[in-house]
Each structure stands twice: as C-alpha cells, then as structure tokens.
Amino acid sequence: MREVDATIAQRLASSVPLVGQVARHIISSGGKRLRPVLLLLICRALGCTSPQRFNLAAVVEFIHTATLLHDDVVDESTLRRGQPTANELFGNPASVLVGDFLYSRSFQMMVDTGSMRVMQILADATNVIAEGEVLQLMNIRDVALDEAGYLRVIRSKTAKLFEASCRLAAVLAGSPPEIEAACAEYGQSLGTAFQVIDDVLDYDGEAGELGKNLGDDLREGKVTLPLILAMRNASTSEADLVREAIESASTKDLATILAIVQRCGALEQTRAAAGAQAQRAIDALGVLPVNIYTESLLELPAQLLQRRS
Numbered sequence: 001m002r003e004v005d006a007t008i009a010q011r012l013a014s015s016v017p018l019v020g021q022v023a024r025h026i027i028s029s030g031g032k033r034l035r036p037v038l039l040l041l042i043c044r045a046l047g048c049t050s051p052q053r054f055n056l057a058a059v060v061e062f063i064h065t066a067t068l069l070h071d072d073v074v075d076e077s078t079l080r081r082g083q084p085t086a087n088e089l090f091g092n093p094a095s096v097l098v099g100d101f102l103y104s105r106s107f108q109m110m111v112d113t114g115s116m117r118v119m120q121i122l123a124d125a126t127n128v129i130a131e132g133e134v135l136q137l138m139n140i141r142d143v144a145l146d147e148a149g150y151l152r153v154i155r156s157k158t159a160k161l162f163e164a165s166c167r168l169a170a171v172l173a174g175s176p177p178e179i180e181a182a183c184a185e186y187g188q189s190l191g192t193a194f195q196v197i198d199d200v201l202d203y204d205g206e207a208g209e210l211g212k213n214l215g216d217d218l219r220e221g222k223v224t225l226p227l228i229l230a231m232r233n234a235s236t237s238e239a240d241l242v243r244e245a246i247e248s249a250s251t252k253d254l255a256t257i258l259a260i261v262q263r264c265g266a267l268e269q270t271r272a273a274a275g276a277q278a279q280r281a282i283d284a285l286g287v288l289p290v291n292i293y294t295e296s297l298l299e300l301p302a303q304l305l306q307r308r309s
Helices: 002-011 017-027 034-045 052-075 086-090 091-111 118-136 149-172 178-202 225-233 235-248 254-263 266-287 290-307
Strands: none
Touching: 002 034, 002 052, 002 254, 017 052, 017 086, 017 091, 034 052, 034 149, 034 290, 052 086, 052 091, 052 118, 086 091, 091 118, 091 290, 118 149, 118 178, 149 178, 149 225, 178 225, 178 266, 178 290, 225 254, 225 266, 235 254, 254 266, 266 290
16 A cells, blocks of 8 residues: 555646645545555456556546545535535545546556556446436436445445456456456445445534544435335335435434434334345355455455445
C-alpha cells in the first residue's frame, strides 16, 4: 500500500493547482482503500508480483474517488468520513471537474499496462457504475422499489468496482478463466455485502463513527433495504409513515422511523442478507491456492459484517 500511495501521489501531479488540492483532500481523508487492498491481496494469493499491480491499484482508487466527488455533488452532501466534503469546501464545479480529471487520468494509467483486456474490464466497469448512478437517481423517492431493484442498483453502483478490482488481479496473474470468474464473484459478493451493511448503518450507527449524518439516505430520498423491509414488516400505519418520509425525503420523523426500522426486524433481515452475500464471497475462494493472502481474503467478509463505520 505504500507503493500504491506513492503512485497515487505521483499521478495526481497537475499543472493546475486546484486539481491537486481537491483530489488530495478526498484521497487523504481516511478512506478504507478496500479496492486497492483486494487487488493486491488477490495478486499475491495468485503469485503475481508484477509492478503493474501498484499502477492498477491506484487506478481503481482514482475511479472510486471520482465517483465519490460526483456522488457528493448529486446528493448535496456536506460531510464525508467526518470531514467537510470537497463540494462543501471547493464548490460543485471544482468537484465535478476534478472528478472528471481523475477518470481521465485513470484511463491514461490503464494504457500503461498495454493490455486490451485490462482496458476492457475498467471501461466496462466505469460504464456500469455510471448506469448505476443514473438508476439510483431514477429510484429516488420511489416507494415501489423492491429488493431486486435495490440489489441491481448496488451491484452496479458499488459492487462493480469491487468485482473489477478482483478480476484485474486475476488477469494480471495470467489466471485461467475459472480462477478469473471466481475472483470476480468474490469481489461482486463482497462489494454487495459492504454496501448492504453501509445501508444498515444509516439506521443503526453513530454519526461520530460513521463520519456522516445519521438518516442521510432518507434525507436524500434513497430507498434502501432497511426501508423496503420496514414497509413490508411494520404495521399499516407505521409503513405509511415510512412511505410518506421517503416520498417527501423528510427526516422530521427520523427518530420514529429509526424505532420502526429497529423494532420490526428490518435491520436483522438486512444484516442476514449481507451475511448471505459474504458467504457467497467466501465460497468463491475455494478454487484459489491456500496461503496467507487467501486467508486474509477469507477473513475480510466477516470483518466487513462487523464494521461500525
């Protein structure tokens, strides 16, 4: 990861000072770096020590950071990881344009690999992520959204880059198709579990630990699994209150809605759904060699299920 951080610092260089300021603000603000970590771990699990793994790990972090910059503008967010968002500090135009810079810089870096397969994976991933963002926008305040629709959004918007990170490692290692497919399955399942738990924490976390405001999803009119299940499980009057809050994107009854979501079993069911995805990730690793790196990959799903931020 030190090598990845050095690559990130080097490739953030720009003759336009504001580009570096905005990008460094969000990249250095305490993110988990999960996608680069996954790429590096799978490379080592498969015996790959190519220096290109650092370049590609930086690429996936740049793509992820670009999506965060754009997300915060769309969501009008003011807080991320306990700090003011880039759009709050530098304004929406700077955030959008620096996000564009990170996307274009990541594609410059892909070319360095000289691999059409690598470029295909990342081009497809960024396209699916963009579609997922638009799909989520279309679903805002839509109380008719069901679990299948919700999963479609998060598999596009969040899990796709996890999947691409893991698939890239297998490609870089020159793995056969069955290993590549298993790595992709691990990434998609882990990424899905990660996002499902993230959505739980919006109704069962502490703002200080989360680094964002509790109830932000509701405030933005986002229909996530805890709310879908609450509308299904709760009494008619409680379900109506949840629907009204979603349709108005209002948090005036947030305390009541938190109590409903917690009381009706929606959080337990949502955690169980995340657990099923985590188990899918673990099962996918059965075809990988057994070593300390694979052991870390096996431990990671359980750790993500227990996270509080």
